[in-house]
Amino acid sequence: MRWKKTLQIVDVHCEGEVGKVITVGVVGIPGSTMLEKMNYINEVDDSLRRLVILEPRGCLQMSVNLLLPPTRPEAHASFIVLQADKAHPMSGSNAICVVTALLELGMVEMQEPETTVVLDTPAGLVTARAACSDGRCTRVSLDMVPAFVEQLDFIFDTSKFGKIRADIAFGGVYYALVDVEQVGLRIAPENARRTRRTRRRTEGRHQQQDQDSASAFP
Structure with a gap:
C-alpha cells in the first residue's frame, strides 16, 4: 500500500465549539503572507479544506485549523480557519483551540502560571495570554486585531x-x-x-x- 497523504489532526473544542487543529502533514502552501496563503486555498486549491471539513470526516458545524510556520518573526505560529464554505482569516474560538493545542502538545513551551503566544493570521497578529496549570491550558484571553x-x-x-x-x-x-x-x-x-x-x-x-x-x- 502506498500512502498519498498523512495528516495529524488533534481534537480540540472551545466550550463545545469544535476547532480541530492540523499539526502535521501540510507543507508548501504558496504565499509570502498568511493572507496570500488563505487566498491560495480559496482561489486556487481548496482540496485540503474539502478533505478535512466535508463528510465523512467533517460536518457543517465544525472548524479545522491549519497550523503553519509563521510568516512574521514575532509570531510563534500561524493558522488559517477552514470551514464548510471556505477558508477564513480569524476566529476567536478557533484561536483559543490553536493556543491550547500548541501549549498542551509542547509545540510552544508552556510557562506557568501564564504563557503568551503570538499568532500570525490572515487578519494580522493576535496575542493570546493563556492561564496554565499542571501542564494544562485552563483559560485563554485574546488581544485581537483592531475592530x-x-x-x-x-x-x-x-x-x-x-x-x-x-x-x-x-x-x-x-x-x-x-x-x-x-x-x-x-x-x-x-x-x-x-x-x-x-x-x-x-x-x-x-x-x-x-x-x-x-x-x-x-
Whole structure:
C-alpha cells in the first residue's frame, strides 16, 4: 500500500465549539503572507479544506485549523480557519483551540502560571495570554486585531424578505449584524433551524450585491 497523504489532526473544542487543529502533514502552501496563503486555498486549491471539513470526516458545524510556520518573526505560529464554505482569516474560538493545542502538545513551551503566544493570521497578529496549570491550558484571553465599523444601516435586497438593513463591522473577519425581527424571527432555541436557513438565503444575495462591504454573516 502506498500512502498519498498523512495528516495529524488533534481534537480540540472551545466550550463545545469544535476547532480541530492540523499539526502535521501540510507543507508548501504558496504565499509570502498568511493572507496570500488563505487566498491560495480559496482561489486556487481548496482540496485540503474539502478533505478535512466535508463528510465523512467533517460536518457543517465544525472548524479545522491549519497550523503553519509563521510568516512574521514575532509570531510563534500561524493558522488559517477552514470551514464548510471556505477558508477564513480569524476566529476567536478557533484561536483559543490553536493556543491550547500548541501549549498542551509542547509545540510552544508552556510557562506557568501564564504563557503568551503570538499568532500570525490572515487578519494580522493576535496575542493570546493563556492561564496554565499542571501542564494544562485552563483559560485563554485574546488581544485581537483592531475592530472597526465599515458601514452602519447598509441596505440590501433579498428575494424573500425584500430590503434588509444591516451594520457591517470588522473584527478579524467582516460581519453583517442583522436584527432578526426584520425577517419575522426572534432569537430562541426553537428558531435555530429557521435562523440558519434564513442566514444562508440573505448571505448569498448580499454577497452578490456588495462583495467589498461584507463577506460573512455570523
